[in-house]
Amino acid sequence: MLLGCIGDDFTGSSDLANTLAKQGMRCVQYTGVPGGPAVAHVQAGVVALKTRSIPPDEAITQSLAALEWLLAQGCAQIFFKYCSTFDSTADGNIGPVAEALADALQARSVIVCPAFPGTGRSIYQGHLFVNDVLLNESGMQNHPLTPMTDPDIRRVLAAQSTGQVGHVDAATVLSGASAIRAQLEAEGAAGKRLIVVDALQDSDLIEIGAAAKGLKLVTGGSGVALGLPANFGIDAQNRAEWSGEDGSYVILSGSCSHATRGQIAHHLRTHAGMEITAEMLFKGGATPQDVADWALKTEGLPLVYSSAAPDVVATAQRTYGRKESAQAFEKFFADVARICTASGVRKLLTAGGETSGAVVEGLGLLQLEIGPEIDPGVPALRAGDGLVLALKSGNFGSVDYFEKAARVLSGAAR
Ligand SMILES: Nc1ncnc2c1ncn2[C@@H]1O[C@H](COP(=O)(O)OP(=O)(O)OP(=O)(O)O)[C@@H](O)[C@H]1O
């Protein structure tokens, strides 16, 4: 294994694996830290954790365990993947985990670059934009678990780190890989170990990737991984073969993100859907078995969703608790997925990082092979014979994403 990756959620991990696979790396996504060695042909291993919104000390412990396993597989470079909207709580976990990994690897200059221009996320003067608005005006200020209210990534990171935060500005990035590397070294030498790097477009990320050659630790969104495979001499033309599955589908969405809600509204115009509310979970009204039975007997692309507008989510959180309601929905979706796959569903689409993590863990899927891209940041995945999946990050995908994903999972073109 050449490149070892640690993802703080499951959809984000498949987003990273998608980028690496598109750049020709033979890549596998693991659910948590594997119990044994990786098979020999894997060039990039992505250990998917569910550490984005748990207490920082637990996130550090899990991330260091992943690091230990990846180093034992021979990885020369470690990549810590977090969200392109820098999703974090007030305490972390991006800063605490990045610092713990940097300590363990004795890394002096660590890139921090959440940019993903393909999905509209760019960084200019340390500020994160989503398309043409700042992060705190993008809808992310209403996220159920990690509301983002400050667009200055340097300030957000400094508040959750022990050390000072450095910066490589856009003008330096536009000057190319050597200038970026020189500024990274200078910031590191000045004691600023975590260094926010501006990036506006893919060509910036390729230069940042080239500047990262030989660095022990790189952190960011999937975009900054674009330039890393070339450092290992990987040919971008290498692509794994993909064949889909026959059989029925189920779509499960616990994502309350803006893009997902638009995709759901679009999908419900032509497909059947069942909404799950907090009241149904906490006061009774639908069991996972009832819902799975409905999905199993519904033709086409049945959608089960709890996705709701920010005021509905806020009311549920006030009434039942933020953590309690999140966990109740996640467990519910994992149970529905278990019943559906045990009853013959072969194609599973999930929306939302936490939701997808709960489903993949609930199904006990240990590793996922990476198939073709459905939409930027979302690959088709194979969990072994008879089950293919697509794990969609909340804000990813076009408005007709669910139908497109269904086509790719069945082996057709997008
Ligand atoms: N109606 C609801 N009320 C309260 N909480 C909800 C509701 N529906 C879902 N949730 C919870 O909100 C959280 C949504 O997070 P999730 O990561 O799944 O989606 P997302 O934030 O859109 O995706 P991503 O992290 O990929 O951007 C989950 O923990 C889910 O259980």
Ligand SMILES: O=C(O)[C@@H](O)C(=O)CO
């Ligand atoms: O980087 C992103 O935006 C996604 O891969 C993700 O992590 C969302 O959960």
